[in-house]
């Protein structure tokens with residue numbers, strides 16, 4: 001790869017930089033590391049408590065990028081090495097978080113600490129050392145749409161002004177405090193406000209990313225295979241697990257909530273543009289999603305069932321879905337975002353980015369990966385007698 005041939009969106013050569021990536025061992029981090037190693041000359045100091053999802057990038061030492069990636073097993077809650085790594089880098093990207101809804105109402109303290117308190121030193125070190133920060137927030141900061149408060153058949157519910165989510169115009173609408181689901185969104189909102197204020201008062205160079213349901217291979221875990229059997233991952237992994245085990249997919253409260261899903265590989269292109277175009281990305285908050293890929297959760301279940309049957313060659317169940325109440329599935333204090341359509345004006349204007357992959361295509365490649373990776377392991381685990 002000829003690094004001097006690479007130019008940014010304004011035609012200027014891109015200089016190789018060092019990136020401190022916190023949470024590099026997670027779903028998004030693993031795809032971002034892959035992209036940076038295979039297509040750029042940048043160096044990554046990869047910080048996480050786990051490295052299973054990036055093992056293929058760290059070993060063997062003969063890999064062409066092995067001098068450009070270093071893994072640091074660090075828990076950012078309590079490790080004095082963090083500031084040194086941030087100082088050594090040109091840019092810090094913070095992905096570390098508890099970000100599975102099953103935790104928000106059952107472990108609200110851990111959720112708030114992880115998403116606000118633990119992120120504070122990262123912001124502080126960046127600000128004090130004049131280092132650029134790309135911080136991962138969430139589309140959940142928008143909470144519920146304005147339209148969701150209108151009567152069901154009200155015509156304004158069809159008006160995009162009442163549901164499209166805009167970084168610089170939409171309010172953040174959360175439920176009451178006893179609905180602890182919003183602990184995550186609220187913590188993310190406060191860290192966004194803090195970062196924004198560091199920018200305004202102390203000149204911190206920052207970019208905030210609001211991912212809208214990025215999905216693809218390596219997302220979360222399959223319970224009982226590479227994660228706890230009683231764990232509840234995000235919907236892609238929940239439904240994949242059900243399909244792999246030939247169980248009906250569980251629709252929480254009827255599966256009426258709507259989401260837009262974007263393929264991880266499309267979304268990573270947007271992050272790379274932010275990394276390599278600081279003058280266009282600094283000071284901005286970006287929605288990163290695919291407004292064309294909207295479905296209800298029920299429709300998602302139906303599509304995944306159909307695609308998985310094609311991929312695995314196994315016919316779907318006669319009753320492929322089952323309704324469960326949110327209280328039964330998530331416990332007390334769950335609540336939901338009704339609809340999430342990202343406005344794309346700012347990311348289009350600043351970075352010229354648009355997602356490419358349809359929901360069908362991204363589910364096809366993701367479920368092919370899930371089947372290849374897990375089908376055998378599931379078969380073995382089902383065949384194994386349970387230890388008494």
Ligand SMILES: NC(=O)c1ccc[n+]([C@@H]2O[C@H](COP(=O)([O-])OP(=O)(O)OC[C@H]3O[C@@H](n4cnc5c(N)ncnc54)[C@H](O)[C@@H]3O)[C@@H](O)[C@H]2O)c1
Pocket residue numbers: 022023024025026027028029047048049050074075076077094095096097098099114118136137138139140210211212213214215220
């Ligand atoms: N995937 C999505 O669609 C999505 C949507 C909205 C927001 N986000 C945000 O993007 C970020 C990354 O999400 P993801 O989907 O890759 O999640 P993930 O859980 O796969 O990755 C997070 C990583 O952070 C690490 N981490 C957590 N606490 C840590 C600590 N104290 N010290 C060191 N490492 C720690 C975890 O081990 C994990 O590897 C999160 O901030 C999340 O809130 C993701």
Ligand SMILES: O=c1ccn([C@@H]2O[C@H](COP(=O)(O)OP(=O)(O)O[C@H]3OC[C@@H](O)[C@H](O)[C@H]3O)[C@@H](O)[C@H]2O)c(=O)[nH]1
Pocket residue numbers: 099100101137138139140211212213233234235236238239250251252253255257259297336337
């Ligand atoms: O088995 C399941 C799992 C989930 N669901 C539903 O599917 C929808 C999507 O659930 P996910 O677990 O993917 O999580 P959500 O989209 O609600 O939140 C996510 O949004 C953005 C990020 O910040 C986080 O990764 C997470 O909070 C919800 O309505 C949920 O109730 C089911 O119906 N069945």
